[in-house]
Amino acid sequence: MSDIVRYGIIGSGMMGHEHIRNLELIEGAEVVAVSDPFENSRWWAQQLVDRELQEYEDHRALLRKANVDAVVIASPNHTHRDVLADVFETDIHVLCEKPLCTTIEDARWVADRAANHHGVFWVGMEYRYMAPIARLLEEVRGGTIGRLRMLAIREHRYPFLPKVGDWNRFNENTGGTFVEKCCHFFDLMRLITNAEPLRVYASGAMDVNHLDERYDGRQPDILDNGFVTVDFEGGIRALLDLCMFAEASRNEQEIAATGDLGKVECFIPEATLVVGKREGRDITAETIDTDATVLAAGAHHGSTFVEHVSFRRAILDGTPAEVSAEDGLRAVAIGAAAEQSIATGQPVDLASIL
Numbered sequence: 001m002s003d004i005v006r007y008g009i010i011g012s013g014m015m016g017h018e019h020i021r022n023l024e025l026i027e028g029a030e031v032v033a034v035s036d037p038f039e040n041s042r043w044w045a046q047q048l049v050d051r052e053l054q055e056y057e058d059h060r061a062l063l064r065k066a067n068v069d070a071v072v073i074a075s076p077n078h079t080h081r082d083v084l085a086d087v088f089e090t091d092i093h094v095l096c097e098k099p100l101c102t103t104i105e106d107a108r109w110v111a112d113r114a115a116n117h118h119g120v121f122w123v124g125m126e127y128r129y130m131a132p133i134a135r136l137l138e139e140v141r142g143g144t145i146g147r148l149r150m151l152a153i154r155e156h157r158y159p160f161l162p163k164v165g166d167w168n169r170f171n172e173n174t175g176g177t178f179v180e181k182c183c184h185f186f187d188l189m190r191l192i193t194n195a196e197p198l199r200v201y202a203s204g205a206m207d208v209n210h211l212d213e214r215y216d217g218r219q220p221d222i223l224d225n226g227f228v229t230v231d232f233e234g235g236i237r238a239l240l241d242l243c244m245f246a247e248a249s250r251n252e253q254e255i256a257a258t259g260d261l262g263k264v265e266c267f268i269p270e271a272t273l274v275v276g277k278r279e280g281r282d283i284t285a286e287t288i289d290t291d292a293t294v295l296a297a298g299a300h301h302g303s304t305f306v307e308h309v310s311f312r313r314a315i316l317d318g319t320p321a322e323v324s325a326e327d328g329l330r331a332v333a334i335g336a337a338a339e340q341s342i343a344t345g346q347p348v349d350l351a352s353i354l
């Protein structure tokens with residue numbers, strides 16, 4: 001295989017465009033085709049490159065005709081399983097956007113098949129690749145804070161954006177807010193704790209957003225805030241604090257990992273990393289830089305670029321995906337457990353649903 005990797009983008013809406021913009025920055029990466037049933041989305045994709053893209057309404061035609069090495073799946077969550085079923089008929093490398101699927105059952109179905117897929121199978125978990133988060137992970141792994149005991153992740157942000165066909169207004173299409181949005185944070189919890197979750201307790205609601213919206217007479221059913229506590233192996237406790245009517249926040253993500261020797265925190269988009277050592281109460285803060293062009297290519301603090309550099313390397317070197325289908329499944333499972341706990345008011349043991 002040459003060093004040029006040819007990509008097809010399946011689903012060229014907001015996130016598909018972010019993938020195209022980032023791939024355009026990588027030497028040896030060439031987006032050659034898009035598939036999307038919505039003409040306007042394909043048109044916008046074409047505006048992002050200075051060559052003619054092959055355009056398909058149906059991803060099956062792209063898989064058959066476009067001669068791509070890899071596809072990026074950025075179609076709505078509830079379409080991932082069916083699109084992947086067709087990709088599994090090929091040897092094409094795949095990066096599938098999060099959440100892997102909307103249900104544990106579908107994610108398990110995909111993970112079982114991904115294990116035998118000949119190409120690289122990678123789940124898009126961009127938050128892992130934000131530079132301040134990557135640095136926090138390094139500090140935790142390097143022992144700066146001693147034995148990790150507590151991990152707190154706060155996302156305080158703006159409401160869900162409008163999407164093509166309003167697919168993200170209903171749980172049946174997204175898997176629910178804690179699957180759709182928060183699978184990123186549950187993935188980070190597994191990564192940072194280096195442990196598996198045992199139990200989830202959650203409380204949440206749709207309190208402020210979407211209350212007056214109607215789609216064909218139906219009111220959205222997506223939650224806009226909640227707290228999720230996750231007990232991990234080894235007695236590590238993790239908390240997610242999600243609020244989606246908090247656009248008046250200085251930072252969108254704040255992560256604090258605390259161990260027996262100290263605490264490390266990061267703040268995004270401020271891009272600061274703060275390390276505090278209990279001994280001597282020594283606290284230092286540092287700015288973690290990301291290239292401005294890369295920052296401008298997407299809405300995820302430069303992470304989509306870093307993810308694609310690594311995905312391309314895995315394709316060329318034949319190395320395993322850094323985010324496997326099993327990782328995608330487990331992130332969906334914690335999100336599904338949170339949704340279940342909110343609906344029932346009861347804690348959920350992961351062993352009972354996985």
Ligand SMILES: NC(=O)c1ccc[n+]([C@@H]2O[C@H](COP(=O)([O-])OP(=O)(O)OC[C@H]3O[C@@H](n4cnc5c(N)ncnc54)[C@H](O)[C@@H]3O)[C@@H](O)[C@H]2O)c1
Pocket residue numbers: 010011012013014015016035036037038041059073074075076077079083097098099124125126163164165180300
């Ligand atoms: N990693 C992240 O932080 C992040 C951020 C945003 C979205 N996403 C994920 O990306 C995916 C797309 O979200 P979006 O925000 O771009 O939504 P969007 O509505 O902006 O775009 C989705 C596009 O997919 C198209 N589509 C629908 N069915 C299709 C099919 N079968 N084949 C090909 N295209 C199809 C739609 O016409 C639309 O153009 C979702 O899975 C979402 O969860 C991830």
